[in-house]
Amino acid sequence: LKSIGPNIVFALLMDGPQISERWSGRYALTLTEDPGSSVLTMTSMALIERSNFNRPGGSRSIALWRDDTGRAVSLECPKGALGVLLTLSGHRLDELTIDGRQNRDAYAWRYSGHRPISLRNPDEETRTLIRWADPYNN
Structure with missing residues (x-):
């Protein structure tokens, strides 16, 4: 590792x-106040569906990206998508310690x-697996 402090944190949550308004977004903000730090919080679509069960039109954001520029981006997983592909870029940074x-x-x-990932023409076996894994999405 060639870094003075953490420069990227991945948080897998059961949430x-x-x-941004939820607790995970607020805690991510605290971590990204350190120069050069970025945080990606992620949860499963199944837990989002459960959370939105009695809330029509609820958010489908499976991840939240936040970095030291103050920018926060929600990564939505649209209906019918199997996941989201996130693209990051590295920017060279000079870090300075307190001494x-x-x-x-x-x-x-x-x-x-980022962009959603889905299958164009899945065969019957694949469709069966998708229905089994995500009964809310069919």
Whole structure:
């Protein structure tokens, strides 16, 4: 590792939709106040469906990206999609410790984009697996 502090944190949560207003978004904000730090909180679509069961039109955000620029991005998984592909880019960053030492090899990770992943023409066996894994999505 060539970093003075954490530069990216992945948090797998058993929680509802990942949006800025929820507790996970607020805690992610605290971690990203450190220069060069980024946080990705993620949860499963099944838990989001459960959370939204009595809430029509609830968020389908399976992940929340937040970085030290203050930017927060919710990654929505639309109906019919099996997941989301996240693209990040590394930006070179000079880090400085409290005693004046420098690290010129550090990277800050930035959000570049995301898109849903789905199958175009799944065969019958694949459709059966999808229905079994996600009964709410059919």
